[in-house]
Amino acid sequence: MSFIRGLIDSLGSIFTDSGDDSQQHHPRNLDSPFMEAGGGIGVSPVSNERAAYKIKGYFDLAKEEIAKAVRAEEWGLVDDAIVHYKTAQRILTEGNSTPVPSYISSREHEKVKSYRQKISQWQDQVSDRLQALSRRAAGATSTSQSVLSHAKATAVSSQTSNPRKNGAKNFPQSGRNVPIAVTQRERVPSSKSLQESGGSYDAKLVEMINTAIVDRSPSVKWEDVAGLDKAKQALMEMVILPTKRRDLFTGLRRPARGLLLFGPPGNGKTMLAKAVASESEATFFNVSASSLTSKWVGEAEKLVRTLFMVAISRQPSVIFIDEIDSIMSTRLANENDASRRLKSEFLIQFDGVTSNRNDLVIVIGATNKPQELDDAVLRRLVKRIYVPLPDESVRRLLLKNKLKGQAFSLPSGDIDRLARETEGxxxxxLQALCEEAAMMPIRELGANILKVTANQVRPLRYEDVQKAMTVIKPSLQRRKWEELEEWNREFGSN
Ligand SMILES: Nc1ncnc2c1ncn2[C@@H]1O[C@H](COP(=O)(O)OP(=O)(O)OP(=O)(O)O)[C@@H](O)[C@H]1O
Ligand SMILES: [Mg+2]
Known part of the structure; x- marks a missing residue:
C-alpha cells in the first residue's frame, strides 16, 4: 500500500472515530512539550480522557511538517526538506513515546494502539525519505566539489530537480496548488528551483517578486511616524506582535489577514507601512499597483499568483499594496478582461491564504480613495484604519521634528501658534511648508550666497514659516476630506 493511501486511511479513521473531544481540542494548545521546547522533548503524563487525542495532535503536527517537506522537495530544496522531515520525525517519536495511563478504558486503549501503529508507519516512511535525501544531498555536494564528473553532476541535478519522480510523491499533498517550500526567511525560492521543479512559475516573475522584497534594515522607524496612535496600535496587534510571537496569536487571537490604511494623501500611510517592514519579523513585499499593471501587461495575473506563492514560502509575510484602488477598484461593465482577471486572481489567492490557518500572510492595502474599492476586496480587508489629517498636537510634533536640525529661533509659543494656524x-x-520656510534666509543672501559660511546664515523665524504659508497651502479639498470622514464613519474600524 502506498504511503499516501496509508496516510489517508490513517487520517480518515483517526478523524472519524477518535471521539468528540479530539475534534474540539488540539493538544498543541494544551500541552505539547514539543512546541514549548522547540525540539527538546519532555514528556508529560496525560490524563485518562486525553491520551488518544493528544497522540492525534502529534499526527497533526507531523502532517504539517511532512507537507512542508514534500513541497520543499517539489522545489528542489533538499536541505529544507530534510529539516522538515527531521522535525516530523522528532514529533512522531515524541508522539509514540507519550506515556498512557494504565487505567484508561479499553476503547481508549484501542484508539491509542491504533494511533501508535500508524505513527510507526509514518516513521518508517519519513526515515526512508530522509535516507534518500541525505544520499542525494551528499551526492550533490561531492559532485559540486569534484570538477571531474560533469556527467554525474547532471544526473544528480536532474534527480534533485524532479523529486516527484523520486519518492516525494508518496507523501501527502497539501490540497492547494500553491506549494510551501520553506519557512526560513533567509531562503529565497530562486526562479531556478521553481523552473526545475517543473512548476508553472515564470523565472522573470519570481525575480521580480524577489526584488519587491523589502530589506528589514529600517528606512523608516516607528518613532519617525508622528501621531497615528490608533493605526500604530492596530498594526502592532495585527502584524508586528503576531509575526514575533506566532505562538500567542492563535485561535481567537489569530490576527486578521487583511488591513486597509486609508485617508487623505500625505499623512503617513506609506510611511507606516515602511515602519512595519522594519519593525516586524515578516518578509515584506512592497508591491506597487503600477508594477502589477504597466510593466507586465498580460502577466499581472500570473504575477499575483507568484507573489502569493513566494509570500507563503517566506512567511510570516506582509504583502503591501500601495494605491490599491488603482487595481482593485469597483468592477465596471466596460472593464477590460485583464484587469478583471487580475482582481479575480487576487481574491482567489487572498482567500487561499486566509483559509489556511497555518499560513501567516497579511495583506495591507493603502489608498486615499477607499470609496472606489471593489466591494469584494473591501470585504476581505476586514480591518480598516483611518489615517487622518494631523490634529493640532500632531502638527506641533511634526513641525518640531521637521525643523529639528535647522538653526531656528522659534520659541515654543511660536511653534504652538504655528500648530494652530496650520489646520488642514x-x-x-507641513514638510513642504518647512522646506519652503527654510529657504527664506537663503534667499535673503542674494549674491552673497557663494561667499557666506554655513553658520552665517540666520536662523529660521516664525515670520518665515508664516510667509511660507502664503505659498504652501493645504492641499486637501474640504469636500474630499468630508467624503473620507463620512466613509470612515460608515466603513472604518475606528
Ligand atoms: N505622521 C507623519 N509623521 C511624519 N511624517 C509624516 C507623517 N505623515 C506624513 N509625513 C510626511 O509626509 C510624507 C508623505 O507621507 P506618505 O507618503 O506616508 O503619505 P501617504 O499617506 O502614503 O500619501 P498618499 O495617499 O499620497 O500615498 C512623508 O514622507 C513624511 O515626510
Ligand atoms: Mg502613499
Missing part, C-alpha cells in the same frame, strides 16, 4: 495641512504639506 497634511503631514506632507
Amino acid at each position: 495641512y497634511s503631514g506632507s504639506d
Whole structure:
C-alpha cells in the first residue's frame, strides 16, 4: 500500500472515530512539550480522557511538517526538506513515546494502539525519505566539489530537480496548488528551483517578486511616524506582535489577514507601512499597483499568483499594496478582461491564504480613495484604519521634528501658534511648508550666497514659516476630506 493511501486511511479513521473531544481540542494548545521546547522533548503524563487525542495532535503536527517537506522537495530544496522531515520525525517519536495511563478504558486503549501503529508507519516512511535525501544531498555536494564528473553532476541535478519522480510523491499533498517550500526567511525560492521543479512559475516573475522584497534594515522607524496612535496600535496587534510571537496569536487571537490604511494623501500611510517592514519579523513585499499593471501587461495575473506563492514560502509575510484602488477598484461593465482577471486572481489567492490557518500572510492595502474599492476586496480587508489629517498636537510634533536640525529661533509659543494656524495641512504639506520656510534666509543672501559660511546664515523665524504659508497651502479639498470622514464613519474600524 502506498504511503499516501496509508496516510489517508490513517487520517480518515483517526478523524472519524477518535471521539468528540479530539475534534474540539488540539493538544498543541494544551500541552505539547514539543512546541514549548522547540525540539527538546519532555514528556508529560496525560490524563485518562486525553491520551488518544493528544497522540492525534502529534499526527497533526507531523502532517504539517511532512507537507512542508514534500513541497520543499517539489522545489528542489533538499536541505529544507530534510529539516522538515527531521522535525516530523522528532514529533512522531515524541508522539509514540507519550506515556498512557494504565487505567484508561479499553476503547481508549484501542484508539491509542491504533494511533501508535500508524505513527510507526509514518516513521518508517519519513526515515526512508530522509535516507534518500541525505544520499542525494551528499551526492550533490561531492559532485559540486569534484570538477571531474560533469556527467554525474547532471544526473544528480536532474534527480534533485524532479523529486516527484523520486519518492516525494508518496507523501501527502497539501490540497492547494500553491506549494510551501520553506519557512526560513533567509531562503529565497530562486526562479531556478521553481523552473526545475517543473512548476508553472515564470523565472522573470519570481525575480521580480524577489526584488519587491523589502530589506528589514529600517528606512523608516516607528518613532519617525508622528501621531497615528490608533493605526500604530492596530498594526502592532495585527502584524508586528503576531509575526514575533506566532505562538500567542492563535485561535481567537489569530490576527486578521487583511488591513486597509486609508485617508487623505500625505499623512503617513506609506510611511507606516515602511515602519512595519522594519519593525516586524515578516518578509515584506512592497508591491506597487503600477508594477502589477504597466510593466507586465498580460502577466499581472500570473504575477499575483507568484507573489502569493513566494509570500507563503517566506512567511510570516506582509504583502503591501500601495494605491490599491488603482487595481482593485469597483468592477465596471466596460472593464477590460485583464484587469478583471487580475482582481479575480487576487481574491482567489487572498482567500487561499486566509483559509489556511497555518499560513501567516497579511495583506495591507493603502489608498486615499477607499470609496472606489471593489466591494469584494473591501470585504476581505476586514480591518480598516483611518489615517487622518494631523490634529493640532500632531502638527506641533511634526513641525518640531521637521525643523529639528535647522538653526531656528522659534520659541515654543511660536511653534504652538504655528500648530494652530496650520489646520488642514497634511503631514506632507507641513514638510513642504518647512522646506519652503527654510529657504527664506537663503534667499535673503542674494549674491552673497557663494561667499557666506554655513553658520552665517540666520536662523529660521516664525515670520518665515508664516510667509511660507502664503505659498504652501493645504492641499486637501474640504469636500474630499468630508467624503473620507463620512466613509470612515460608515466603513472604518475606528
Ligand atoms: N505622521 C507623519 N509623521 C511624519 N511624517 C509624516 C507623517 N505623515 C506624513 N509625513 C510626511 O509626509 C510624507 C508623505 O507621507 P506618505 O507618503 O506616508 O503619505 P501617504 O499617506 O502614503 O500619501 P498618499 O495617499 O499620497 O500615498 C512623508 O514622507 C513624511 O515626510
Ligand atoms: Mg502613499
